[in-house]
């Protein structure tokens with residue numbers, strides 16, 4: 444018992460670190476949370492709650508090959524919109540999507556939004572750096 448008490452103070456850092464890890468787990472990834480909030484505000488009406496799209500009018504984002512094959516263009520799609528025809532998972536879509544403009548979102552918000560659509564609904568995509576997203580935005584202006 445005396446030995447236990449003597450070493451007890453050494454446990455505190457362990458308890459604190461474990462607590463922080465649990466809190467992080469519980470609160471989730473902040474980038475995903477911000478991305479989800481933006482998705483719900485700006486995209487969900489059209490692309491759907493689960494990124495499923497709508498008939499042959501609005502392409503899906505869930506399991507969409509377009510996201511990874513056009514990764515560097517995603518910021519432009521969000522900011523400037525897109526005017527087809529485009530092909531997503533072998534299906535042609537050709538309705539214009541309006542962009543949300545270049546003054547609504549910061550670079551890091553565009554980064555979060557892209558990260559979210561690439562990792563929600565079973566999608567898996569590596570996080571793009573802020574610098575990459577910034578370069579892609581510059582290229583599309």
Ligand code: HEC
Nearest residue numbers: 485486489502503507509510525526527536537538539540
């Ligand atoms: C008013 C409806 C509407 C809204 C709102 C909208 N989109 Fe779209 N989106 C479309 C349509 C329609 C297309 C197909 C455009 C084409 O055919 O060229 C499209 C295409 C896309 C594509 C490329 C194709 C694909 O499925 O991968 C991406 C990526 C995309 N939208 C992401 C977004 C994101 C992110 C937002 C929110 C910032 C958003 N869209 C908001 C209608 C919309």
